[in-house]
Amino acid sequence: MILEFLGSAMLGLALAWVALRSLPQRLPSRRAVFATGALGALFGAFLMHSVLSPGHVVATLIGAVLIGAVTLSLLIRPRDHRLSRSAAA
Numbered sequence: 001m002i003l004e005f006l007g008s009a010m011l012g013l014a015l016a017w018v019a020l021r022s023l024p025q026r027l028p029s030r031r032a033v034f035a036t037g038a039l040g041a042l043f044g045a046f047l048m049h050s051v052l053s054p055g056h057v058v059a060t061l062i063g064a065v066l067i068g069a070v071t072l073s074l075l076i077r078p079r080d081h082r083l084s085r086s087a088a089a
Helices: 002-022 030-051 057-073 081-088
Strands: none
Touching (some): 002 030, 030 057
16 A cells, blocks of 8 residues: 555656646746645545555556646646737737
8 A cells, every 4th residue: 555655656746747848838836746746646546545445556556647647737827828929920
């Protein structure tokens, strides 16, 4: 159980790193993104571990990654269309 939670926290941090590499201008500070990724994945692992029973390690980690991705997607800011219009003019 402890390894599931450690693994999910590592996967959440990796997911946050990928998000920061692909969308740096649309996300808040690095600290907030890494904290949200890790905590979202930990919550996902806890939720999946509670819904399923112990012994479903792969399903728990998949659920942790999915819920971590959803929580990270809540941090994404919309594009600023004013900047793209002024640059095109």
